[in-house]
Amino acid sequence: MDGTLVDTEVLWWETAREVAAGLGHRLTDADAPEVVGRAVADTAAHLIEVTSGDPSTLPGAAAGRDPAPERTAADPAPAPERTAADRAAALERTAAELTDSFFRKVDAGAPLRPGAAALLTSLEAAGVPFALVSASPRSVVDAVVAGALAGVDFAFTLSADDTVRTKPHPDPYRAAAERFAADPAACVAVEDSPDGTASADAAGCAVLVVPSLLPVAPGRGRTFARSLEEVDLGVLTDCLRRPNPEIQGPKPA
Structure with a gap:
């Protein structure tokens, strides 16, 4: 569907870029294989892996926090000490933000692919x-x-x-x-x-x-x-x- 019948891959990339920025990561071409055509859970896991993975930095989290320093896949954030429960919570929050943001973009309208x-x-x-x-x-x-x-x-x-x-x-x-x-x-x-x-x-x-x-x-x-x-x-x-x-x-x- 995405990128085949409907031109939503660009919307998905924009979504991932925005969520990544909230986690202090600047999406580049190096991230594309882990984002384009991937399931939400896979992209969320990638973003957690290359960032601090702190879900409190995402939109809708506690106000007043300084944004995380921007990183790229070539210079990922050091992996923090995190329990399995912490990682699961971060993945869930990141996946939810990806899904909600993508849904809003798709709901606003996505054009069909040529043909x-x-x-x-x-x-x-x-x-x-x-x-x-x-x-x-x-x-x-x-x-x-x-x-x-x-x-x-x-x-x-x-x-x-x-x-x-x-x-x-x-x-x-x-x-x-x-x-x-x-x-x-x-x-x-x-x-x-x-x-x-x-x-x-x-x-x-x-x-x-x-x-x-x-x-x-x-x-x-x-x-x-x-x-x-x-x-x-x-x-x-x-x-x-x-x-x-x-x-x-x-x-x-």
Whole structure:
């Protein structure tokens, strides 16, 4: 969903940047692999790891505190002594701030990616069932489906809250295939991030990669497109017709 159908990856990066700043960390490209396409819990854990992880420095905490000194991934804050309970509290507070801030941005409006509307309409017209499989929390998924994706006839939606593990683990796509009563190998996952692609790969799905903010490495079973504007039912069908495809790389710009 994020970065594939809806242009929310930029909103997620802005969210992580703001929350990181509240923890005294300046987000840079070095943080991108731990932020872009990652679940909320993963990004929260990364921010705690590279900062002091003091949840009282986040927005909404006690007023009157001096802001934490700004750091980057290349110069992380020294890890403070912290009990397991302290770390759990910091993770919970950071994850909650990420989720709440991201929800507010998404709720204010997130545009569709180029070609998304036409592709979804063509799948509906052809009677091809499709679902939304996201690493975002249920609250965010529901907000996007009610907003930017209103009226789209998804067979169902899966969020990070619906499986024990989310992307990059295979659980979300395995659960989706099970809901369809289909072999994962008969399903095409359309993904934009390394984690999403790894999840679909591990589940056994064919993968059509339309990269967003982060590049995705070539791999067996991966087909690449520059934009959803290049994708139609024929392209998706071709992904399934190559049970042992050659390793492919991204199309040149």
